[in-house]
Amino acid sequence: MTLNATFIGQFIAFAILIWFSYRFVWPPLVLAIEERQKKIADGLAAADRARKELADADARVADEIRKARVEASAIADRAQKQAVEIIEKAKQDAIAEAARQRAAAEAEIENLSFKAREILRQQVAELAVKGAEKILAREIDAARHRDLLDALAKEI
Amino acid sequence: MSAASLFLPLVGGDSPSEYVSHHLKHFAQPIGQGGFWTVHVDSLLVSVVIGILGIGLFWWMGRKATAGVPGKFQAFIELAVEFIDGQVRDVFHGDRRFVAPLALTIFVWIFLMNALKLLPVDLGPGVAKGAFGLEYFRLVPTTDLNITLAMSTTVLLLMFAFAIKAKGGFGFVAELFTAPFHAHNPLVKVVLAPANFGLNVIEYLSKPVSLAMRLFGNMYAGELVFLLIALLYMAGGQFLFGDGATLGSQAGGLLAFLGGVLAGAGWSIFHILVISLQAFIFMILTVVYLSMATEAH
Numbered sequence: 192m193t194l195n196a197t198f199i200g201q202f203i204a205f206a207i208l209i210w211f212s213y214r215f216v217w218p219p220l221v222l223a224i225e226e227r228q229k230k231i232a233d234g235l236a237a238a239d240r241a242r243k244e245l246a247d248a249d250a251r252v253a254d255e256i257r258k259a260r261v262e263a264s265a266i267a268d269r270a271q272k273q274a275v276e277i278i279e280k281a282k283q284d285a286i287a288e289a290a291r292q293r294a295a296a297e298a299e300i301e302n303l304s305f306k307a308r309e310i311l312r313q314q315v316a317e318l319a320v321k322g323a324e325k326i327l328a329r330e331i332d333a334a335r336h337r338d339l340l341d342a343l344a345k346e347i
Numbered sequence: 348m349s350a351a352s353l354f355l356p357l358v359g360g361d362s363p364s365e366y367v368s369h370h371l372k373h374f375a376q377p378i379g380q381g382g383f384w385t386v387h388v389d390s391l392l393v394s395v396v397i398g399i400l401g402i403g404l405f406w407w408m409g410r411k412a413t414a415g416v417p418g419k420f421q422a423f424i425e426l427a428v429e430f431i432d433g434q435v436r437d438v439f440h441g442d443r444r445f446v447a448p449l450a451l452t453i454f455v456w457i458f459l460m461n462a463l464k465l466l467p468v469d470l471g472p473g474v475a476k477g478a479f480g481l482e483y484f485r486l487v488p489t490t491d492l493n494i495t496l497a498m499s500t501t502v503l504l505l506m507f508a509f510a511i512k513a514k515g516g517f518g519f520v521a522e523l524f525t526a527p528f529h530a531h532n533p534l535v536k537v538v539l540a541p542a543n544f545g546l547n548v549i550e551y552l553s554k555p556v557s558l559a560m561r562l563f564g565n566m567y568a569g570e571l572v573f574l575l576i577a578l579l580y581m582a583g584g585q586f587l588f589g590d591g592a593t594l595g596s597q598a599g600g601l602l603a604f605l606g607g608v609l610a611g612a613g614w615s616i617f618h619i620l621v622i623s624l625q626a627f628i629f630m631i632l633t634v635v636y637l638s639m640a641t642e643a644h
Contacts, residue, residue: 194493196378197387201394201488201497208398209452209501216402217448219409220428223421226414 316344363578370472370574372483373491387491389475394460394488401459402452427455434631439638446637449505453498454630460489461566461622465615468573489625490570495563499555502633506551506640513641523547554636558629565625569618576614579607 320340374389408424417425431454435447463471464487471486488494511519524540526547586592586600 193385194496195375195383195385195387197385197390197491197493198497198500200386200391201494202501204391204395204398205452205456205498205501208402208456209449211406212402212448212452213445216406216409217428217444217451219412220405220425221432221447223409223412223414224425224429227417230414 312344316340319343363582366578366581367571367574369483370468371485371570373485374475374481374483387485387493389471389484389486390488390491390494393463393486394456394494397459397463397488398456401455405451405455427451431630435634438631438634441638441641446634449637450630450634453633454626457489457498457562457629458623458626460487460494461626463487464490464566464569464573464618464622468570468577487566487570489562489566492559492563495559495566496555498629499558502558502636503551503555505633506554506636509637510640554632558632562625562629565621569614569621572614573611576607576611579603579610583607 320343323340373387375385376388378384378386405424405428408421412421412425428451431451432443432447435443435450439446466486472484475481475484485491507519510522514522524543525536526543528539528543530536530539580603583600583602583604583606586596586603589596589600592600
């Protein structure tokens with residue numbers, strides 16, 4: 192076990208290897224590792240952000256749904272109320288129309304019965320006159336006693 | 348060729364002591380007059396090749412690393428990088444741009460060099476002899492004290508550099524004489540200066556020496572045990588198939604062989620822990636020492 196020039200050779204070789212490692216080997220490896228670490232950190236941060244955004248969106252959606260539900264029920268309420276109103280109004284209209292038509296019909300009936308009475312009266316008057324004519328024969332001149340006969344017919 | 352010859356060592360002598368000492372010899376090449384100027388070609392070559400392969404793998408991955416979804420291999424590399432970066436962050440409070448790649452280099456390199464130990468002990472020398480005609484070849488560079496001491500000395504110089512950078516040249520030298528014993532009286536300061544300086548020298552020297560010795564000792568001892576286990580196989584084989592084998596010697600040989608298998612498996616599994624742990628200890632102590640060097644006493 193003697194020390195010899197191997198020592199010097201190994202000394203130089205070691206120095207060169209250290210320098211090479213320091214200059215060319217270590218920096219790119221560490222750079223790649225650090226870059227990936229940064230990438231992973233960014234990715235995790237992005238995932239966190241996305242999760243938070245998703246939660247926000249969920250909350251917003253729930254909020255919107257709740258609002259929509261409230262609004263829908265308000266609309267339904269309003270619609271129901273309106274429907275009731277429309278039905279009520281239609282009912283009123285129908286009642287009014289019915290009343291009006293009845294009134295018109297009643298007026299018509301009145302009118303017709305009046306006319307019928309008039310015609311009847313006239314016919315009775317004529318019948319009376321004809322009867323009287325037959326009874327009186329020539330004593331009564333139809334033309335001369337027209338106003339008298341008319342007055343009689345009216346009285347009937 | 349008898350069955351017993353299958354159990355003769357691939358390389359090295361016939362006797363157990365020759366086998367072990369053969370496996371502990373380096374492929375040494377003297378430069379000029381030799382002596383100190385000798386190079387262990389095997390240690391140096393294997394460590395440089397392994398270093399280029401290991402760090403080159405990281406470099407290649409670094410070039411094509413993307414910040415997108417990583418492939419399995421990139422994920423593995425990044426796991427290693429993040430593990431080391433995390434360890435350094437826990438220990439070293441300051442700019443990690445130099446210390447972290449230093450720790451990566453130390454860990455990857457020492458781990459891979461240690462990991463060569465899990466290969467069979469005869470594989471390296473066998474291939475060297477069979478393919479290249481080399482008589483001696485040791486495969487595991489961290490069982491060479493030159494290798495571990497060179498690395499820890501580099502760490503020592505880095506400690507000086509970090510200390511000077513943190514405290515300034517004057518501050519660093521002043522601290523060598525004024526810590527760990529502090530005084531306000533100038534006279535007492537002068538008296539304490541040699542003691543302080545001596546302690547600091549010891550402290551600074553003990554760090555690289557202990558770093559190098561710990562790694563070398565663990566690996567060298569482990570290597571020796573692997574060699575002994577290999578001897579156990581061989582002895583078992585000789586007793587089983589050797590000339591004049593009796594039933595008793597064959598039973599003993601079988602037991603020795605099975606014992607070798609069991610011990611080899613156990614020791615290898617244990618060494619998965621040892622090679623990682625030693626690489627980790629060298630790395631983390633380097634970071635600790637550099638952290639201490641930057642902090643004022």
